[in-house]
Structure formats: C-alpha cells, structure tokens
Amino acid sequence: MTSLDKSLLDEFESIVGASHALHEDELVASYSTDWTGRFKGSTPLVLRPGTTEEVAQILRVASDANVALVPQGGNTGLVGGSVPLRGEVVLSLLRLNVCEPVDVLAQQVSLGAGVTLAQAQNHVSPFNLAIGVDLAARDSCTIGGMIATNAGGINVVRYGPMRDQLLGVEAVTADGSSISHLEGLEKDNTGYHLPGLFAGSEGSLAVITKARLRLHPQLDERCSAMLAFKSVGDAVSATAQLRRSVPDLHAVEVIFREAMDLVSDYISTSIPVRSDGSAWLIVEAASSSDPTDQLAQAIGDLGDLVLDVAVGHDSTSRAGLWQFREKITEAIATRGTPHKLDVTLPASELAEFVSRIPEIISEVDRRATAVMFGHLGDGNVHVNVLGDDGLEPDNEVESAVLGYVAQLGGSISAEHGIGTAKKEFLHLNRSGQEIAIFRAIKSSFDPKGILSPNTLIPAEEQ
Incomplete structure (x- = not known):
C-alpha cells in the first residue's frame, strides 16, 4: 500500500477536517473492495469532501505531490473501477449530497454527485417529475457514479442512458481547476460537449461534483x-x-x-x-x-x-x-463471487449468443455456470459466471465470452463501464487509433495520470 508522510496527511486533513480524513484500517476497509468482493485493494486514506472547493483543494495538493486518487460514489460498480487497487487515496463523494430546488418551469434539477438515485427520485416526485434512469441499486448508487459509468437501467428503452439526461456538470480536473456549466441550456453549440465526454469516463478525466439533469413527467x-x-x-x-x-x-x-x-x-x-x-x-x-x-x-x-x-x-x-x-x-451473490460481464448484442444476434454462451463457458471451465438476465429493449445482457461450490470461475472465461461478443458485433461493456476488469479487452471494440485518442484525451485532462489510474485505458505496450 502506498504510504503518505505525516505532513501530507496533515495537509489533506486540514482541508476536510479530522472526522472526514479516515486512515484507520477498520474505517477504510469498506472503501477498499467492491460490492461483489471480487476486487480488493488498500488505501492509506479516505477523504470525504463536503464541497466542490474542498475537492479542488484536495486535487491541487495531490497533483503537487503526485498522489493518485480514486473517486468513489456508492461503490456499487461491478468492474473494479472505484477500488484503490494500488494503494490510491479514495475520494469519497457521498457528502456532496445537496439537492437544489427543482426548476419546474424547465423540468430540470441540479444534484450533488453524492446524491443517491432514491434521494433524487424522492426530491423531484412531489413536482410530478421523474429521473429518466432507474436502477435496482437506487438506494445506494449515486448521481456522480451513474454519470461516470453512463448508467442505463430499466428505462433505457424510453429515455436512454444517463448521458441523455445530462444538461450540464460541475467538475474539477486533476490540477484542481473547476469547470461549471449548470445553466441547463437545451441547445448550446459552443464547441465540445464536456458533459457528454465526462459521461462514461469513469472518473479518469475529472471529478464530477454536481450535475444538471433533464427531468420527465411522472407517469403514475x-x-x-x-x-x-x-x-x-x-x-x-x-x-x-x-x-x-x-x-x-x-x-x-x-x-x-x-x-x-x-x-x-x-x-x-x-x-x-x-x-x-x-x-x-x-x-x-x-x-x-x-x-x-x-x-x-x-x-x-x-x-x-x-x-x-x-x-x-x-x-x-x-x-x-x-x-x-x-x-x-442478490440471489447470485448467495452462490459465490461471480464474474460479471455486462454486454450488448445486436438484436439479430441475441438468441444465438444466449444459446451458445453455456457451451463457450464450459469449454474453458466445465464446472462454471452462466446466469443471464438483462434489458432486452436495448440488447443488454448481464452475463454472470459462477464457479463451482462458491469458487470463482477460471479467468479465461472472460476472454472467451467477450471475444464471442465482439465476434457478433456487440459491445463488451453495456453498463458499469470498463473499469479494471475489462480494460485489457478494450481492443476488441476499439481500434489502436481510437485507444491512442483516448490516451491523448486522458493526458490533456490529467497529464500526471493521478485520476483513476487503473480504470478504462489499457497499459501501453512497451
């Protein structure tokens, strides 16, 4: 685990206060593993800022000291994207939980990154309005994490994923600079659309602290x-x-x-x-x-x-x-630690994919089983591979399944992002030139590579 000298610990603590700078093992343990228990890391420090300015101060200190950080919301991801796998500092955004007044006229709302989906739903419901994305993990997943992974959920067939709900963001880049556009303009053609770029970036470009969301009529x-x-x-x-x-x-x-x-x-x-x-x-x-x-x-x-x-x-x-x-x-979790492979298939290939997957998995690990469900309206299949007697399946299962997805013209990531689990398979969907562009974009926002360094972008071949 990366160690931090006392002067640096004191500097971080002075920003958020002693009660929000956690370093005792028993206090940081829950921040160091994902929901499935498959991805486990360690961290010398968990920082829990309460304002965008505190986030900016933290990032300025981290940038000067070359300290890597992992932004974390509800920690409900399934691909290791918010886990401190190499001893990074965890930047928990749960205290950024302010729900601003609902703009009924525009049918919009600005929400802190740490607001849970359930809190957001309850906040806008009295105005007969609704959030366009709904997930089973609504009580714990956060707005910031949903944007970072471009979450979809059960209503994608009607409203689209999180990117389609996003009208503006407030974010802090790796050097501590703040970006804020929360005006909620439905049309703004003044150059690159940064909210759309941040959606699905998995915390690798900037730390989202607040978002302006489009709302929809509540359908009772x-x-x-x-x-x-x-x-x-x-x-x-x-x-x-x-x-x-x-x-x-x-x-x-x-x-x-x-x-x-x-x-x-x-x-x-x-x-x-x-x-x-x-x-x-x-x-x-x-x-x-x-x-x-x-x-x-x-x-x-x-x-x-x-x-x-x-x-x-x-x-x-x-x-x-x-x-x-x-x-x-929840039912799957009772059977052990699954390898979760959330993928998207063209409609014409869905039936073939579902019928062939058990055979493909068996060829790699004859004792493993596939438990599948998903959002059929958008071709998203959640493939959960379980090993025998609660053990994890062979790691080669991922290569076999994701390779078949790519062969059928599908995407290796439908929800939860690429994270750590899938970054070495990114080449199945993205060309070398596209991955090089990803690296260039990452470098322009985060030249020192301190934000979510283990996420999304595969290691460059030497």
Whole structure:
C-alpha cells in the first residue's frame, strides 16, 4: 500500500477536517473492495469532501505531490473501477449530497454527485417529475457514479442512458481547476460537449461534483406483465413487436432459465406463469392515463409466441412481478463471487449468443455456470459466471465470452463501464487509433495520470 508522510496527511486533513480524513484500517476497509468482493485493494486514506472547493483543494495538493486518487460514489460498480487497487487515496463523494430546488418551469434539477438515485427520485416526485434512469441499486448508487459509468437501467428503452439526461456538470480536473456549466441550456453549440465526454469516463478525466439533469413527467398510471416464452428467439421477436406497437412502453426486462430458477428459489416464490419456458419478459407500460388496454392489445397480438401471461394492475401485483427481476443480483451473490460481464448484442444476434454462451463457458471451465438476465429493449445482457461450490470461475472465461461478443458485433461493456476488469479487452471494440485518442484525451485532462489510474485505458505496450 502506498504510504503518505505525516505532513501530507496533515495537509489533506486540514482541508476536510479530522472526522472526514479516515486512515484507520477498520474505517477504510469498506472503501477498499467492491460490492461483489471480487476486487480488493488498500488505501492509506479516505477523504470525504463536503464541497466542490474542498475537492479542488484536495486535487491541487495531490497533483503537487503526485498522489493518485480514486473517486468513489456508492461503490456499487461491478468492474473494479472505484477500488484503490494500488494503494490510491479514495475520494469519497457521498457528502456532496445537496439537492437544489427543482426548476419546474424547465423540468430540470441540479444534484450533488453524492446524491443517491432514491434521494433524487424522492426530491423531484412531489413536482410530478421523474429521473429518466432507474436502477435496482437506487438506494445506494449515486448521481456522480451513474454519470461516470453512463448508467442505463430499466428505462433505457424510453429515455436512454444517463448521458441523455445530462444538461450540464460541475467538475474539477486533476490540477484542481473547476469547470461549471449548470445553466441547463437545451441547445448550446459552443464547441465540445464536456458533459457528454465526462459521461462514461469513469472518473479518469475529472471529478464530477454536481450535475444538471433533464427531468420527465411522472407517469403514475402503469401496467406490468410477465410473459413466458418457449425460446429466446421468441422473446426477442416479441420485444421488437412490443416496441413497435406500445407507444408508452417503459421497460422490457428479460430473465433466462438459470436466473429465473435461482431468483425463484431465493425469494421463495413460484413463477407466476408457466415455468417450462426458456425466457421470461417483464414489460411495463406507463402513461398519464391507464395503459392497460394498450398493453393488453399488444400482448394479444403476439399470439402463439407467448406461452403464458401474468398481469400486474396495481402496485402490489406489479411489485410481485418485478421482484423476480430486482432480486436477481442478490440471489447470485448467495452462490459465490461471480464474474460479471455486462454486454450488448445486436438484436439479430441475441438468441444465438444466449444459446451458445453455456457451451463457450464450459469449454474453458466445465464446472462454471452462466446466469443471464438483462434489458432486452436495448440488447443488454448481464452475463454472470459462477464457479463451482462458491469458487470463482477460471479467468479465461472472460476472454472467451467477450471475444464471442465482439465476434457478433456487440459491445463488451453495456453498463458499469470498463473499469479494471475489462480494460485489457478494450481492443476488441476499439481500434489502436481510437485507444491512442483516448490516451491523448486522458493526458490533456490529467497529464500526471493521478485520476483513476487503473480504470478504462489499457497499459501501453512497451
């Protein structure tokens, strides 16, 4: 672990105060590992600034001393992007949790990077407005982390990912310089769009301290349904039809065989539709008026594609369906430490991918299993590879799965970013020239390479 001399520790402590400069082992332990427990590091210091100015002061000191830092929000990432793997200082942004007044006229809001998604949702809901991105980890994931990873979630099919919600940012670059554009202009063609660049940059370019988000009308009238399908191909075809025929389609989630069996056992609840299928969709329509008839008509038009349907009309019955999707990650965690490979496939390749993955994994590690689910509306499949008896699977599994994704024209990262887990596979999706451009952009923002040094960009070949 990197050590810091006392004078430097004292200088950092003078910025945030002794109670927000943590260095005791028992206090920093939770900041040094990710949610899955797969990525574990160590840190000599956790700093918890409460203002953008404190972040700027910290970065000026760190830059002068060549001290590397890892920005961290809710630490819900799954690819090691916010873990201090080489003894970096952790910059926890959870105290940047101010929710500014909602701009009802513009349908926008400015939020601190440490605001959780649930806090943001509760803040804007009284004004009949909603955040465009929703995640199962809403109680712990933060606005800053969601921007850094360009999070998508269950409503991408309607509103797009976090980048599409972003109208402005306040951020601090590696030398302690501040950038702030929170005016919320819907159109601003004055050069490069820095908020869009920071979205998905995983903390490698600057530390986001505040964001201006576009809001959407809150849609209280909802109808959800679970549909069972004989094959993955049928589920894919049905999704395409629903996207064409349901104007108020709000979510299309998919659960495959192994995941459905696992979560059903975990929540001790029988599958509410036929259990002999290969794939299940949870679809939701949302509107200002009751969308039940609209969704029912569209499902009826699917005909023999659907084996069985269960409908959730009220909040209780909808929650009963959605628990099968939202509890999957918890269910997987009970089986050991998974290798999480969140990928995106072209719609035409989804069925082939899902059917071939178990065989591809078995060729590398015959005792490993794949638990898959995802957001079928945007082609995102969460591939969770579990080893036998709680052990981690062979590391070569990642190379095999991600190589196949690239072969099919997909992306090796759909959510959670590249992080540490996938950076050596970036070449599968990006050319050497593109990676060189990434390095040049990184160097222009962070010439000393002190921000998230283990994330996103692979080591340069010597």
